[in-house]
Amino acid sequence: MTERVPDDDMRPQDREEVAIASESVGRPASAHGYAGSMALPEESPGPEGSPEVAMTSPEDLSLAYESGVEPKARSQWAYARIRFFRHKMAVLSLLVLIAVGFVAIFAKRIAPYGFDELDLFNITSGPTLKDKHLFGTDLLGRDYLSRVIYGLRTSLWVALFVAFLSTTIGTTVGSLAGYYGGVIDNLLMRFTDLILTLPGLAVLLTAAAFFGAGDPLKVGVILAFLFWTGIARIVRGVFLSLREKEYVEAAKASGAGDGRIILRHMLPNALGPIIVNTTLVIAAAILVEAALSFLGFGIQPPNPALGSLIAAGQGEGFQLWWLVTFPGLAIVVIALAINFVGDGLRDALDPTQRRIRA
Amino acid sequence: MLTYIIRRLLYSAVVLVLASFLVFTFVTVSGDPLAGLRIAPNVSEQTVQNVIDRKHLDDPVPKRYLYWVQDALTNQFGSTLLDNRPILPDLWRVMKNTMQLVLAAQLLVIILAVLIGVYSAIRQYSPFDYTMTTFSFLGLATPVFWLALMAQVAVVQIYERTGHRLFPIANLSGVDAGGGLHFWIDRAHHLVLPVLVLMVAGIAGYSRYMRAAMLEVINSDYVRTARAKGLPERRVTMKHALRNALIPLVTLVALDFGTILGGAVVTETVFSLDGMGLYFVNALFTNDPYPVMAWLMITAVMIIIFNLIADIVYGLLDPRVRYD
Numbered sequence: 113m114t115e116r117v118p119d120d121d122m123r124p125q126d127r128e129e130v131a132i133a134s135e136s137v138g139r140p141a142s143a144h145g146y147a148g149s150m151a152l153p154e155e156s157p158g159p160e161g162s163p164e165v166a167m168t169s170p171e172d173l174s175l176a177y178e179s180g181v182e183p184k185a186r187s188q189w190a191y192a193r194i195r196f197f198r199h200k201m202a203v204l205s206l207l208v209l210i211a212v213g214f215v216a217i218f219a220k221r222i223a224p225y226g227f228d229e230l231d232l233f234n235i236t237s238g239p240t241l242k243d244k245h246l247f248g249t250d251l252l253g254r255d256y257l258s259r260v261i262y263g264l265r266t267s268l269w270v271a272l273f274v275a276f277l278s279t280t281i282g283t284t285v286g287s288l289a290g291y292y293g294g295v296i297d298n299l300l301m302r303f304t305d306l307i308l309t310l311p312g313l314a315v316l317l318t319a320a321a322f323f324g325a326g327d328p329l330k331v332g333v334i335l336a337f338l339f340w341t342g343i344a345r346i347v348r349g350v351f352l353s354l355r356e357k358e359y360v361e362a363a364k365a366s367g368a369g370d371g372r373i374i375l376r377h378m379l380p381n382a383l384g385p386i387i388v389n390t391t392l393v394i395a396a397a398i399l400v401e402a403a404l405s406f407l408g409f410g411i412q413p414p415n416p417a418l419g420s421l422i423a424a425g426q427g428e429g430f431q432l433w434w435l436v437t438f439p440g441l442a443i444v445v446i447a448l449a450i451n452f453v454g455d456g457l458r459d460a461l462d463p464t465q466r467r468i469r470a
Numbered sequence: 471m472l473t474y475i476i477r478r479l480l481y482s483a484v485v486l487v488l489a490s491f492l493v494f495t496f497v498t499v500s501g502d503p504l505a506g507l508r509i510a511p512n513v514s515e516q517t518v519q520n521v522i523d524r525k526h527l528d529d530p531v532p533k534r535y536l537y538w539v540q541d542a543l544t545n546q547f548g549s550t551l552l553d554n555r556p557i558l559p560d561l562w563r564v565m566k567n568t569m570q571l572v573l574a575a576q577l578l579v580i581i582l583a584v585l586i587g588v589y590s591a592i593r594q595y596s597p598f599d600y601t602m603t604t605f606s607f608l609g610l611a612t613p614v615f616w617l618a619l620m621a622q623v624a625v626v627q628i629y630e631r632t633g634h635r636l637f638p639i640a641n642l643s644g645v646d647a648g649g650g651l652h653f654w655i656d657r658a659h660h661l662v663l664p665v666l667v668l669m670v671a672g673i674a675g676y677s678r679y680m681r682a683a684m685l686e687v688i689n690s691d692y693v694r695t696a697r698a699k700g701l702p703e704r705r706v707t708m709k710h711a712l713r714n715a716l717i718p719l720v721t722l723v724a725l726d727f728g729t730i731l732g733g734a735v736v737t738e739t740v741f742s743l744d745g746m747g748l749y750f751v752n753a754l755f756t757n758d759p760y761p762v763m764a765w766l767m768i769t770a771v772m773i774i775i776f777n778l779i780a781d782i783v784y785g786l787l788d789p790r791v792r793y794d
Contacts, residue, residue, distance in 0.1 A: 309485050309777075311732040311769050314750060318762070321754050322496040399613050403736055406615045407751060419613075426619055430626035437623065440616035447611035
């Protein structure tokens, strides 16, 4: 039955291609003593491939390469890429995100004004092309396009930081809990329960009041502290099922250490769910950070952030509608784009949704 | 089942004690609630000292925590730090207000989300389905506080341009609300915008969930069997599919309910509604641990109770689930 292994790693479409390839090399292969497998394809070349065809040995495959009829073997990542690019909204959103990221990185060059620069000739100007005040100005004549761009930069930075930190912690704890079980597992699950018992936003607000938020780095740490448990639970789940896989057993039998098994054998197979959830964490972090900053417990002036920009806009009255509208629209566009990319990545990577071998 | 419930409750009690101590420490250490009092010009040293003595502010935090536990158990959560105002009556008032807001919103959300979810699922990939999917993605990407602000902006702009006052944009009641029926009409009028705002996010989430649950059931074997034996399509969807697809939604609603009773923090803040959420935020701003703790205890107990109800209901509705 060991001959089945290479075939098992392929999707149906590959199997067909291999079947055709092995057919075309027909006779020479019989020299290897696989006559039986060569005779059958002509009799029943069903789309499923008969068991004998499925037993194509590695030698047959290499022969197929030599004869010039290449079976199109793609890596799993190549298939994931193809599936991702099939998701139109995800691709479009990815382009939007690249553009937003570009603007954020080169904020100093792109923003027409500085973050706190006053244009006293144009105070409370509505959105206009005049003097490039596309998003209008506030009571002090500060350009809101520039403020949104700088706010975007901070908010994105915080969200990425949160995603990085919570993914790192979550993956480490989750994989240890899933692999070893026992005390770590128990602690993780109890801690998650604790967080689930308490109202999330209240915990965040209390923590922010305690640690004295205001500075983006602190806000990021506080958010990551809440978000890591989600990823930890998911990684734990994947590891629990991977632990029983034959290849892990094989790695153990051949004397691989725990660290090697976790890092080299199991983690790569858990990457799909991890990547998808990291994406979703970025979107959630942007929304939650904005709400915190808006309530006055998150990033505070003079640090620019989209949430506090909206709070400032609210303070200046609803006649200046543009002060509230544009920073919020920026949040919606980013969160929407990230969610679409996450959706596309889920289609591409999540083994529970589509048939990819984990 | 009974042992399961008892074990859960015991465990929850431990969590509650742990969480309350942590939060008490956090709030106590995070700032000096007397800072405002100290710099006030017409407040004597003695007044400040009185507050300190009354609340044992000079004692170490663990000891103060124990004083709080005593107060909470024997004295209905005690009183606020500065003006020595009893906490529980205030909490009941804001809870009643929050209930009106969130019950109205949640009821509408569930009805609409089920309708949308079911129809999207049985007409998968139809224009309706695509429209609702787009709406959900938009709804989930929109910060609630911003949506609330935009609703206010829209009402203000309409007033400025046409002179029509569509809806009140703040508070729970008008200045001269009147009594009886007039009071409730006025209240409903004030709740329109907050409820609409809460509904957007709610429907976006729940309808996706309902759609997924319904799709899973529709493609299951027993639904195919029901069709195969010649039942009318309507009966298949309503009786065989919908009933089973509702099970996960029921638990989700029960799970969310405890959290929801904690108040819609953001919405209540933006519309300055005198509810649980605003009460909590204000207490936190004044660094007063006592109302924060009272709020947290009530909300956490609600969450625990509704989590338990969710589990029990799930077991009752789905006989495949067993607890032991």
